[in-house]
Amino acid sequence: MNVHLQPVIRLPRTSVAKGACAAGDRLLPEETPIALTYDxxxxxxxxxxxADLEDFALGFSLSEGIVAGPDDLLSTEIVQHELGFEIRMWLSETCRGAYRTRRRAMAGPVGCGLCGLESLEEAVRPAPRVSGTLQLTPSAVAxxxxxxxxAQRLNREVRAIHAAGLWRPRQGLVAIREDVGRHNALDKLAGALARAHETCRSSMVLLTSRVSVEMVQKAARMSAPxxxxxxxxxxxxxxxxxxxxxxLVAVARGESFEVFTHPERVQGL
Incomplete structure (x- = not known):
């Protein structure tokens, strides 16, 4: 299997409509295995x-709690293999010991019952508490x-790619990242913002997907109110x-949306 460097690729296909067949091609999103290694x-x-693999490396590391900031990754190397990419990261001394302890806990003794409990705790680990006085009008959300x-350049081509963005009053859309995976798009956004030393404290994180618990946990780690x-x-x-x-604002389509938590940040509610 050959790895393509572009996030979208044109492939041949045969279309069938109303009993008629036609040869042609279509732009499709590329999907590639990415191995993340530490030390x-x-x-x-x-x-x-x-695409944006440097952002992905840092954003994933931040959202997983492996590093606290960009300086904790001493070096990042992206290596292309025949089957995919490998992102090789080396941790600072501060993070190295904690990461080794975490790996030992994850690998724990087999059959004792602890491994499953630790995995469940990791899946629903508490999210950091977010504060902030940002308030937006309903029209600002829309x-x-x-x-x-x-701004979804890639999705306009293939209609199959998620996006995550950061929006700020008086500045508009500060950054956007796209990926076939919704989690990856948010990790890439987090990495891009951290590399640019951008804060999320007075901003809104935007998603083109459903909101699972991991997405909330990642947004909390970004300190997005x-x-x-x-x-x-x-x-x-x-x-x-x-x-x-x-x-948490969801089902945001056109001028309508639903607010599920902490409505005081949306004016008029």
Whole structure:
């Protein structure tokens, strides 16, 4: 299998409509295995779009709590293989010991029952508490979602790619990242913002996907006071957003949306 460097690729196909066949081609999103390694050990393999991999490396590391900031990654090397990409990261001394302890806990003794419990705790780990006095009008929420849609360059080509963006009053859309995976798009956004030393404290994170609990956890780690998405949240995502202090806006389409938690940040509610 050959790896393509572009996030979209044109492939041949035969279309069938009303009994007629026609040869042609279509732009499709590329999907590539990405192995993330720390200090020589593989931590995870993710399927992602082969773009903005430096942002992905840092954003994933931040959202997983492996590093506290960009300086904790001493070096990052992206290596292309026949089957995918490997992102080799080396941790600062401050993070190295904690990461080794974490890996030992994850690998724990087999059959004792602890491994499953630790995995469950990791999946629903508490999100950081978010504060902030940002308030937005309903029209600002609608404008932000429209701005995100307009900025989705890759998705306009293939209609199959998620996006995550950061929107700020008086500045508009500060940054956007796209990926075939909704989690990856948000990790890439987090990495891009951290590399640019941008803060999320007076901003709104935007998603083109449903809101699962992981998306709320990632937004909380970014210290974003408002999270808005085009689709619905899960019940667990709502509970975590409530406990972490995040205003969760969902089903944001056109001029309408629904607010599930901390409505005081949306004016008029």
């Amino acid at each position: 020589g050990s593989t931590h995870a393999v993710m399927m992602a779009s082969p 404008t932000a979602m429209a701005d995100l849609s307009e 408002i999270l808005a998405a085009i689709s619905v949240p899960t019940a667990l995502a709502v509970r975590v957003a409530e406990s972490s202090g995040i205003t």
